[in-house]
Amino acid sequence: MPKVNSTPRTEVTTGPIPHHRPDPSSSRSENTSSHASFGSTPSSALAPPIPSNSTPITVAGALTGNALKPDNGGTIGRPTQVTANFFPLKTLPTSKIFHYDVGITPEIPPQKARTIWGTLSKEADFANDHSRTVFDGRCNAFSISELISISEARTFKIDLMDGRGARPGANVFTVKIAFVAVIDVHELQLFLDRRGPFTSNCATAIQALNIAATHKSFSNMANLGRSVYSPSGAVDLGGGIEKWDGVFQSIRPGQRECFINIDTTATAFVNSGNAAEVIFRTLGTEKRQPCGSYEILKLERTLKGCVFTIDRGSSQKRYKITRLSEKGADRTMFDLVNNEGRTSTVSVEEYFAQQYDRRLRYPSLPCLGAKGSKTTIYFPAELCFIVPGQHHKKKLNEDQVAKMITCTAIKPHLREEKIRKSLRLLDFDNNTYLKAFGIQISSQMAIVPARVLSAPSIEFYDGRERPNMGSWQVRGRHLKGARLKSWAILCFEREDRSPRAVIMNFTRRLAGILSNAGMVVGSSQPPIIYAQPHGDIGREIESVKRLAEREFRRPLQLLMVLFPNKSAMYPVVKTYCETSRSGLMTQCATTKNVSRCNDQYCRMISLKINTKLGGIVSTLGSSSIPFISRMSTLVIGADVSHPSAGEDRGKPSIASVVASIDDMAAKFVGRVIVQDSRMEVIRNLQSLIKEIIKTYKHVTGHHPKRILFYRDGVSEGQFESILNTEVKSIKQACMEFGNDYMPPLTFVIVKKRHHARFFPGRGESDRSGNCVPGTVVDTVITHPTEFAFYLQSHSGIQGTSRSTLYHVLLDENKFTSDSLQQLTFNLCHVYCRCPRSLSIVPAVQYAHLLAYRGRYYLDNGAVPVDNGQGQCVEPNPTPFGEIKVSEKIMNQMFFI
Template identity: 40%
Template structure:
């Protein structure tokens, strides 16, 4: 039976460990849906470039007029793209997949072609069988879930024009962000199979739009000016280029012809102002834009100092007659200030978020929806109550000489007071490079004294407490500055340098990126960057946090667990892998993606080695996984003196649609890597996908079951109701919430030769979250994957000649080979320490 149900492991049972609590989750139970057939039709409307909102209008016009004979009162739903679902057969088409009928539809004076043909019949009973563990997931069932998704989406899609995928947004709740962007709140909804039932998952979501309004005002805000008067002296070439990038393809509406508003897309900006931008009229005269608008429309320009806008059709407009159309999504990368403001807007305490979700549910009007009634679909108006469990916190250990060296943390967090790191490194040879010109030497010396004292108190051995200090120009030759500091450290301590501490003047990315590129790929030496503001204050708490990072960069580790608590790792030689692929920001189709793999090196799972590779843009599969795994297995063998008998591989960044690809490709690459070391070497492999990008949220029911942030407590695990009907997956919220509503992590087992029980995998995963080397709290996802994230993020800096000052992202014309070659590999000496911390 298991072979026919799924290619992935079945859930052996549900877990039993932990304190039972009741929680609410943002899943609404579908109490009933029709058992009969739904008929799927393939439809094409106009040209394929028409946006979904326009296609919906065309389909509506078709339903109301030409389509009446075809539909003949049969209810249908349309997804805005290619699919129409009807509750009865459309008789004129029958069920012949070769018969296609074409119609012409008129909408707002334009003619559109609508063509439609039968595609398939969906048996809804089959979906019920899947939910009841009686049927595998077939294409038919996937289509049934999709049809349900489209049914619940149709009304909001017609009511709210700004809808993207499974979310729709309303300008009722919005907030301006810096630089001409605003964030709108919206709601997400999706039909999700659960155990024995379908659910509708409803969540609050938010996304960014271009600010609407008069174009000159948007320009002033984008350039960070208080008012348009600040631009009277004109715009610099650099600002104009940035502005052009920001505005390219933005839709604007003209306002100079009264009711006759026309829409255009911005193509570029002119280098000149309206009184210097000339064009030829139809009768051959040469006029400036200013003269033309004065003569044609009797319009005197108020802002003649702004550039003109050019559209694709080579028409020129002064900015002041243009209005940015609302509801245009902004997909470029946000800068730091925009990101911080966006987080403030979206960060909501659990009870506020759950109320908002309930409001969203009401907005969707499921009960009043005639389509859902025809479909026999009833949705329970309350969030699903779930029996969850809270796993017990593990005991963690610092050095024996610490006061209370082994203890069980309470509430998922603890502090380092009177604690010494589990294994302290020795710091002999180091130096300081000061890039902040406003810091006097005595202030730096005081900071180094405080830093050395904290390092020693926290269990490191600092041999040289007076390292050489050098000043450097942040705009100068960074490579030379770091090389000079390297030589100075070696001369002062008469041994090879181990660390360079860099003091940065501000949080600019460019200097940090260049320091890391040089230290990681040219020098092969760990660096530790600190902000000048922290040097000024020299707080012990800050120094202790820096100590945690420096200790692991030098090969130490900070916290561990007794072997009895992680028997899977300690009883037999076992290696834990974490893997992630990160892609360049949306819209950048040139830069490579980066694959990062980390692997534990000891029976405590405290030390990790790592490898990175660049690979073609947006490639999700890890291209050279076999090579990376092979190198890390050799590193493990050198560190531990034996081959791992078991492999536990946590893989991040994979969506459900990619499970099969990842399982087939990546598990076989791991097996190939083992075989390449020795044909007989076949360790047992367990492969788990880790997902953070989902919309499941948990809310405690009783105040006694909530932590300080009003979230569910760390260790909350869910493996019933809202999980997969029969595959081995679970949600684990392993961290204590700081602000907002915590997001649990979803773990899904795709391959398991180690025969984990739900309890053993859930407990191991949760306990590992307590031994993350950079924090004194349990983290939200298993550390091996967390490290892979940090590693992939760091690898972006290993590229020569990158312009980090441009947050709008540059799209260069280098070909793929040149792009891949522009990243330098990390020096081998760093691959066995956690240099990216």
């Protein structure tokens, strides 16, 4: 954080301008949208309020276009109460709030922008009381007093004379402020009471409340998104990374009042301090010998992009690491021109010894490279200091992820206590900005009415099982057993480490379990081939395929592949078997599990094998899913998987759509496509839905008469875009089967990435201390007017369980709260991979799995791409289009 001179130089110019409003299409307006914490706020709603002479909106929710509540909430289920991490706002501002657009040039990060704003807001010529004005660090400022008149804009010159040795003028910034609108918070209160519409004024009011609540903490602490972080209690994750705890906060509209949603968070930061010590922690050892190329890459992966300072006198100029030198400071050479104009070649070590009389202790360590005026400039690591509070944006390795999970997965009662303690860090009672705006926040969490829905019975071939706390036993026969007439084992492990006798024992036991489950197994001793992990995998697969087909005299149905551990070969094997012409169904396992196999392990594998080969493990009775069983219904799940943190920016996203192809929502088919990087809207949804409806018709003999669509991965600010694109694409796909074919559609957003946490009352929890499966919340803290509810459908295993938020964008099937909540909960019990209820509907989970599989195909370079003319072409560096899975398995559940 730059230090600001206590008496900065400020220049002010004023002048009349036309009424100014930010362009909604500009990047600045996009930043604005990220700060409006409202479940269905479209981007247009974040523009300035509708002019007073516009036609008023008289229907609540009309501005968003999302489905409205069909009733006052559900009634079925056992009534209970839960504590929610929502703290009521006891008072809202009573005075009008003035909204201003702020532009700072040159562009700078939000944290530095807040420093400039803090300097500006303390100027007597600008504001009488700086606590009456708040700023989001980007482009929005709100004040409860008028800063400038409507007809003028003001321009300020701010010079942060911070004494860091920067070049003259480097810290001079131009700040332009223009009036946008006057916000009447009373409109928001009318909306909360369901006595008025949700206007753009309401959205901007919520945005102003959010910025007022977070201005103090965001100005004083490291922040990411809506969370602030503190180094207090940091936990070392290894590899130069540490975990910081944080606090998330967001204003949310509820039933008749607003709440601030507060939750604990954690994320990874780069170790700060002396750069040499950070290097040692990153490498896991004190390095006195020159680093190898692998070690340099490892260091760059962690440190590249980090800001550091130099220990050389009073200068505190900051630099950003662009690379590390390939050699140590003693062997990194450059040309030095002396005062007489003579050039000599010296090492970085020699230069610092001559110029600053600094003798290096670790001359073999690589230097930190930063961008210079003409070339990269290097500094000895031990003379550099990594600035604290720098977020580690890259993907954590497996060990770091495991440590992060261990220290963040805390029991519900401990998380509840931690959230309460976080109020001390936020210190709302002594927040001068909140007091100036007239906002009071309760220190008590909301007690929310909830209901516990009854679990459905699970039907097998020879009976039913009633779930107990979200789980049940699979003892007898599956509902429908498949036939396994031809299978083989391919083992990527040395025979002396995984003997043939051990594998044969496993196959006999597995064959027995499969037979008991109702499958027809032709042989309990399939051929076994040992393969070289570093050989030609395709050749090894084709070899075992030919061997099995000769032995069984029929095509190979299942290839079991055994790996020594969680092998990097897994994606390669899946890619080859599922996208090549062979079209092999595979089931993978580790040799460790095979060697110590037991009946329970074999039963879990049998669930997947039977499903992959066309069988059905279990289903729900028709009375549990009347919406589906009484009329042919297409249940669809969709998801878009984006490149993970640290991956190439241009790396494509993967979109997947999975749909049921029977009248009991037990069998599914999937389609997967590659599309533009980080594009959330599924670009080719119309053709995917058309193909899925064709497949449904081919299997069942009729078209679906209605559609239930669960869509995952959509943020609140994208609801309007999804309504205008994906819903339209589904309708257009249906019309391709005839203008009179228009099955009613219910489109539901499925959200797991939220910060609502529910804590059960005494005696109301499961064994993990979480809410019991079937707990649903649809009042008090949910959307004031729109059809939305939280459902916790699974039993807790580790840490605090997260419920799923279901938000209905369109409902042409006229669900009631009870009917949709119970149907969704019941569907969570038909996941074929395990006898437990899921936290989300299986259709969405299958879409997750298929999207991950598509990522494997893309990463392993075996993605045939449709060129739009029905031809399959070779993949290119950025392939876009449908991924062609082998026709032999494309309509089976190969992705589970």
